[in-house]
Amino acid sequence: MQELSNRTSAFTDSVIRRMTRISDQYGAVNLSQGFPDFDPPKEILTRLAEVSMEGPHQYATTWGAQNFREALAHKQEHFSGMKINPNTEIVVTCGSTEAMMAAMMAITNPGDKVIIFSPFYENYGADTILSGAEPIYVPLIPPEFNFDANVLEAAFKQGAKALILCNPSNPCGKVFTRKELQIIADLAIKYDAYVITDEVYEHIVYEPYEHIYMATLPGMRERTITCSSLSKTYSITGWRLGYVIALERIIDRVKKVHDFLTVGAAAPLMEAAAVGLDFGDNYYKELQNHYTHMRNLFLKGLDDIGLKYITPQGAYYVMVDVSEFRCKNDIEFCEWLAKEVKVGAVPGSTFFKENVNHLIRLHFAKRDETLQLALDNLSEIHIKAKKR
Structure with a gap:
């Protein structure tokens, strides 16, 4: 058979989407792939229902x-x-x-x-x-x-x-x-x-x-x-x-x-x-307030757990420093995190051309109860890491 494309031969699957599948496999709170678990604005959903018929x-x-x-x-x-x-x-x-x-x-x-x-x-x-x-x-x-x-x-x-x-x-x-x-x-x-x-x-x-x-x-x-x-x-x-x-x-x-x-x-x-x-300006101000609330809730939780992170200035992701766990392979660490700690994350090496293995990405575009569940699970990370 003719060989396949050289251009795509080095491609892997998306690590971000892979971590969603791993999170689902182990029943982990998915903080890997960046999508919210709350509904879009009601006005958009109402119009969608109308459009479905007309x-x-x-x-x-x-x-x-x-x-x-x-x-x-x-x-x-x-x-x-x-x-x-x-x-x-x-x-x-x-x-x-x-x-x-x-x-x-x-x-x-x-x-x-x-x-x-x-x-x-x-x-x-x-x-x-x-x-x-x-x-x-x-x-x-x-x-x-x-x-x-x-x-x-x-x-x-x-x-x-x-x-x-x-x-x-x-x-x-x-x-x-x-x-x-x-x-x-x-x-x-x-x-x-x-x-x-x-x-x-x-x-x-x-x-x-x-x-x-x-x-x-x-x-x-x-x-x-x-x-x-x-x-x-x-x-x-x-x-x-x-x-x-x-x-x-x-x-x-x-x-x-x-x-x-x-x-x-x-x-x-x-x-x-x-x-x-x-939508008017109020929508975007409320959006900013909503995400500021989620960021503050999640970062305070990370502080309480004792995890180090880099405070985000925008978007809805936080890079968490996991160097204290001495993980040589951050992909394996994130798989362990999903399986044992029940929180899905993305290994930092996915995003860096440089050799970076001490950061993982978590996202906080979730309802308060989802973030609290994730934080409750993460609170066990130091205890469970000792058993690795």
């Missing part, structure tokens, strides 16, 4: 239903201050996963180089390789996860065509400052590179930190490709509604890639979710 149930316009794109443009204009043309500057995708892939395929050629900050969401390296490009990793240095501007410039000097920026960051919860974004922007302009942003956690930011849209910086609108989704903001991770926003020259190419990848996002889900895009 439609639409057939294909929408390939790059997104008209009313959805218009509502999305209005919402993003409100928060970013940028004027966005819903007809020429937006493509609605099947989640931000497809948005990132479509953006990558629209701008890169085989052999191009793409800068990725480490730690990184595991899809970014795979997206780069699937596009035929080569990743260049630049470390974010714990515990603040800052970067060295000289190291970053050295990466651009290698001929990088693009940089992927996750802000706020998954997995480490870093919110990039305006000064940091300006450094990235200046280098992108200097070396004529694109910046592909993943901004799915744009509304989950903890005071005093602030999310700043890369595309709003001087000279960056024409070279920024903004990717995001409704998954986290409206607690609908299973609906797979994402989008790409960029200038028409770029979006015209993204539209074509998207058409051949998935044809289009789900028409009835766009119709229902459009209600959420029209």
